[in-house]
Structure formats: C-alpha cells, structure tokens
Amino acid sequence: MKLIYDTALFFFSRGLQTFKRASPKITALVNGREGLFIKLAEFRIKNPGKLAWFHVASLGEYEQAKPVIQELKKRFPDFKVVVSFFSPSGYEYAIKRPQENVDYITYLPFDTRSKAKKFMAALKPDIGLFVKYDLWANHILEAKKRRIPLFLFSASMRQNQIYFKPYGQFFKQVIHCFDHICCQNTETQRLLQQINYHQTSVTGDTRYDRTKAIAQSPKSFPELRDFVWKKNIITVGSAWQEDMDLLIPLINESDKFKWIIAPHDIDPDKIAEWKSKINKSSQKYSELPLKPETEVLFIDNIGSLSSLYQFAKIAYVGGAFGKGLHNILEPIAYGIPVIFGKVKKSGKFPEAQISQEYGCGYSVENEQQLKNIVLELSEDAHYLNSCQNAVRLVNDNIGSASKIMDIISSKIQQS
Template identity: 25%
Template sequence: MLRAIYRALWWVVAPLAVLRLLIRSRRERGYREHIGERFGYAPARVLEDDAPLIWVHAVSVGETRAAEPLITALMKARPDARVLLTHMTPSGRATGAQLFGDRVQRCYLPYDLPHAVRRFLRTWRPSLGIVMETEVWPTLIDECRAADVPLVLTNARMSARSFKRAARFGAAAREVFGGFSRVLAQSPSDAERLTALGARNVAVLGNMKFDMATPPELVARGRAWREAIGARPVWVAASTREGEEALVLDAFAALAAPQALLILVPRHPQRFDEVAALVERRGLRCMRRSEWGGAALAAAAATHVADAPLPRDVTVLLGDSMGELGAYYAASDVAFIGGSLLPLGGQNLIEACAVGVPVLIGPHVFNFTQATLDAVAAGAAVQVADPSDLARVLGELFADKARRVAMGAAASAFAARHRGATQRTLDVLLTLLPQDGGVQA
C-alpha cells in the first residue's frame, strides 16, 4: 500500500518538480537544461557497444568529489568498461565535467517514476550501479532489482535522525533497504542502523572522503595567496549555507583580532551575489576572488612569489570560484566548516584536515557525526557552540601559534590514518562486474 501511495504521489510531484527547476534556474541557469533526462530520456550522445557500463550516482558536488578516487580506480582496473556519472544538481554535473571531461558520460538521474527509471535503464543498460552515501530511491531500487542490475550503496552513512525517520515505515523501509545488492558503510554505527533498516550484505569499509587528495597545484596556489595576503591572521568559513553567513559575520565582528581576514566561501554558487551584498551591508570591504590578482596572481602561484598583494583594507575575500576549496584552506591559519551553526547537518571537514589546517565546526554535525567525533578526539578539530564561542576559540588560536601548529599536524595525521576505504570498496565492486574482457586490479 505504501509503495502504491509513493508512486502515485510522484505523478503529482513531478510537474511541481519541473516548476521548481524553472524557478531555481532564475538563480542558476543549469536547472533549466537537460530536463528530459530527469524523465529518463537519453542525452544527445549515448555510446552503445558491448562494453560493461559502470554507473555511478553522485547527487551533488561533495558526493562527486568523494567519488573521484573510486571512479579513477575503477577506470584503471577495468579499462574495457565505460563509466556513466549521474547527478541531481547542475553544480554536481559541472564538477563531474571538471574532474573527468570526456572520459566519462554524464546525465541527470531520472525522477523516481517507474516509466522514467525503466527508460533510463533500457537506454544505458548498466552492468553495475553505484550510489553514493545516502541516495535511497525506492522505485529505482525496485527497477534495478527487476532488471537484474546489481545496485551498491557505497560510502554509506545513516544518521540517528535519518534512522528514526526511516524506521517509522517499518516493513516498507526494510523492503527498500533490502533491495541493495551490497551496502558498504562508513562506520560501525552506520552499518548497525542500515542493518536494522533491512540492508543485506553490509560491510564497514571506512569513509572514502579520506582518500580525496588535494592537488599539489591547489596547495601551491593557496600558499601564494597567503604570501599575497600578508602577515595578518586569516581564517576561512567554508561551505556556508543560507542564513549562516550572518552568524559567521557576527563571530567576525566579535573577534579580538582587528586586522584579520575572513575568506568566506558559500556552498552554492548561485548565492555569491547575495552573500557579497550581505557583507557590504555590514560595512566591510569585500573583494571577490574572481576580481583579485588575475594573471599576476596566477604567476605568483606558479613561482611562489606574491606579486599581487591583497589590499589591506579588504577584510572579507569572497570565494566565488569553483574547485578551489583546497587552495582556500592552504591560504588560511584556521578553517571553520559551514553547515554546522544552524541545524543543517554539517559539511565535510576531511579536506581541511588533509591540508593540515586546524578545524573548527559548529554543534550541528548529524551528517558527519563520526568524522567530527574522531577529528575532535585526535586533536585536529574543536567543536564550538555558537558564534560567540567561534569568535573566542578563533581568538585563542590566533594568539597561540604553537597550538595552531600542533592542531595542524594532528589534522594531517588524522586524515592520513583513515585512508584506504577506496581500495577496499574497489575490491568489492570488481567482484560484481562481468569478468570476461576485463583486467582485474
């Protein structure tokens, strides 16, 4: 009965979903493109041959970046196979294009309508489906099972909050989660919750985000920026969400470091103008990363010479570029991870740790509970309660270089210690692919 209601609701929701795409496209044009793909219609160019097709679904930017080491390893282990990368957001799709170019095919995942999902599966004929982290679509799971497509939930996480919501559906939830061929969980607590929801063949393999390596050229770019900024204290507020930038600016105003520079990096590109206007309303001099340095700064990044200094009266540098988060971390003395001052679940702190930056994170981290607890226990991170607490801890760290250095070293060691999940995941996935014609790792 619940399944029938769910499918019927999608017939109501689908037109509204298209309307929402058009509304969102007013701020981010990509939402009005490729709408047919969201109903299972193929993109203009689909390669058709007998090679196995590995389909990886990564909903947005974070999942796409987390999937990069795995996709690269799959292509190396099975050069005979093709890869399809699906997304739900234009920013995720753009990230996939940036990371892989023409080496993979890409399209949007269809809405969870039976005819749309069947059309998608008939078009692409995947040999294996891989969904990242938390993507659970009941109809998609049912149709993959009916089409005999192994579907694996990888890097899987299940927060206590999400578990309580899913558990309310009882047997219906167990049937949905039981439809995955394998579930590869990040932590024992994730595995326990997923098993309680009916998942079969569950294994704990760790978090693949620890295997995301910041390219050396990004680190060099950040170091050059740091030289160009000068001797003043620098902190980055990364991946901030709507309503959170005001709280970050409250903390900045209370910070006992009047010469400090804040690098403010909103998570969603369509909000850059909105955040810039907010900063200016606070009476702060804001410069966008896209306006700073140009060719001179690029030369500085290449030569490690800071010949494009940031004006001293700039107090907020707006990170309005894509794919440079690692450089923003490398340019900073301390990193605050957004999505955590409001009840939004937090964002990934691992990339900052891997660069060797002391990490601060707010109280709301239910999407990254285990990573946060482990980072705090390792001395790599400090959890703050609110904006005033954020200002206090920032001030303490700016005043104590030895503590910053120790936290940075602990962060690097923490990130290194937890690597290896990608290889363990790869070993499982290769057993599910057709063997003839392939080259095993």
C-alpha cells in the first residue's frame, strides 16, 4: 500500500505540473509552492528556537486551529508558530491579512517522500499539530522518524474512512504515529480504539471556542446601519443554487424580512441570475452606498460572513444539498436559530444533529418545510425558546482549546 501511495502522489504532483494552466485553482496550487523550501529556510534562519507547526487543509480548519494557537502562545510565548495549508483558497486568504499569533504561513509541499524530508529539514519543528483531518502520510512518517511529538485535534472520524477498512493497514500506521488524538466525540474515540489506538481524549470541537470569540467581537458595518434596523433580517450563509431554489420563492412572497445573502462562490453571473429571479429591489455590497429601497443585499466579498450573522433574526446556512453543510455554529454563537438543508452524510456534520436535539437547528427538504419553520419562528415564545437553546448549546461546548492545550503542554514540558 505504501508503494501504491507513493506512486500515486508522484504522478499526482507531476500531473499538476503538466496541467497547471488547466484552471486558476491548479495554477495557484502549483505556482504557490515554488521556492517554498528556500523561503522556509530563510524564515528559520531569522527565527531560530522552539517552533510549533500547525497543518490545516483550508480556511475552515484554520479557524478551528486559531483557539489552540492562541492558547499555545499564551502558555508558551517564546514558541514560533508556522501554519501550513494544502488548499490555495485557505492559503491565499490568510496570506493577505495579518494573522494574530502566527509567525509564518506556507503551503505544505506535495506529499512525496523527498519533499517531506526537505520540508522537515527546513522547518525543524519541535511539535506538530494536525487539525481534524488532511493527514499526509509521508510528512507524518518523516516527523515521527525525527521524534517530533505529533497531535491531532478536533478529530471527527467515520466508520467508512480508510483507516477502519481491512485494506487500510498503511493508513492505520499513520494514525499510530500520533502521540495523542483529541476527539470531537465519543464515536471517534470508539473507532480509534477499534484499530487499537488508545491515546485519545474527548475534548470537543474548537469551532465553538472560535465562533463564540467572533460573536463577542464581530466586525463593525456602519454602512449597513440603516439597512438592518427597519426590518428583521434573515442572513443566508454560503448559498448554493439548490439553496436559492428553495429561498427565492420565500423571498418573493414574504414582506416581513430583509435579506443578506453571502454566496458560496462569488460568481457575478450567478448573482445576476439570482437577482433576476427576485422581484424585490436587490444590490451587491460592492455597489454601496445602499439604496433606500434595497431589500436584498448580496455579499460579493470574502471574510465578512461570520460577522454578518450579528444582524440576523434567523440564519439559513447553505451547502447541505451539495458538497457539504457550511458552518452552522457561526450563527448559533450569536444566540439565533439556524435553518439548513437535509444533511446527506450526518456523520460528517454532527453539529447538524446536535443543533436539532438542542432545539435551535432546523432541517428542511422543500419550500413548504422552509415556510413552516420561518412561520413557527415568527411566534415570540417559540423564537425565544430557540434562541435560549442556541446559547445553551454554545455554553455547553466551549473550552475545547484549553483542554487540548492541557494535553499538549504536558508533552512540551517533558521535552
């Protein structure tokens, strides 16, 4: 299996080089990694000493890492923190903005044995921390060879993953490289024990810590002041076509709300198509100032969504009908109810089920169900109860970062 893995990664990286002009994403994936080792070595020459390496797949996992990074810097201020990304979308967003508590941001090289060795030789980490998933075997095996303590946190695993298959022995070996795995839930812990991995703790999901921190200090939008106070707002996060097919009839029929809609993909043509189907005055954020008659505002920028939920009476979070549900904990952290599509893979998004059990999350499959839920939430008693349940859900689950750092700190202090 190791030979198959290495061969596949070799041809994968070569293939990307060959076809790097096939799409902007592939171009960024390849070109962004040019000069990676030289830049990393230069950083280490200028920044010697203890270093914690965090690896994340993309922006969502980086948000999960932030509370742990903050806690690590609080306890070990002398440590440098390096974050590696695999995805261009996450890397390019992070590199363009100041990142609190992070000293350096890099791509992770493609996971060949030679590149993993060069990466570890240049980075020289004292500890490695992986977030949720995105476990690249050669980098993990190389770190283990160098006796670098490795941790996985906010882990959420499912029975159908390769680690738990009879033919997944090589990937089980990768799991066993970790010194400790901090699990989101008891199901993940049970699955790990099933493959004889027992260095586990159930420490929860750091997204609760992160979303509560954002909700306590959201970005300010003075330009939206007049828009948000005249009517109740429904904020739609990460809208896909399937979500808008559901929402547009309600937008057209209801006069009780104004709408803030953040598309998953900021495609001008797609936004124009949606605007043409809405019979109310709409405009894009980039077209500010807002017209007095505007009732539907499309957010055509990145990075604002988590703070825009502060204006919502109700949130709708998209993605469930397509590639996957976006982060419903962001609106819940503001103490408001959230509506979302029926999740196809419930094990992949446990927060959806948890929110329904608490009574602040509502799953819908069609237009009528959506209208019924919005109608229910228009009743003061039902709405207040749902808001209280949202607050209770977050308060019951914060503190994950501190628990994770308790475990990691003991290892750092031993080394």
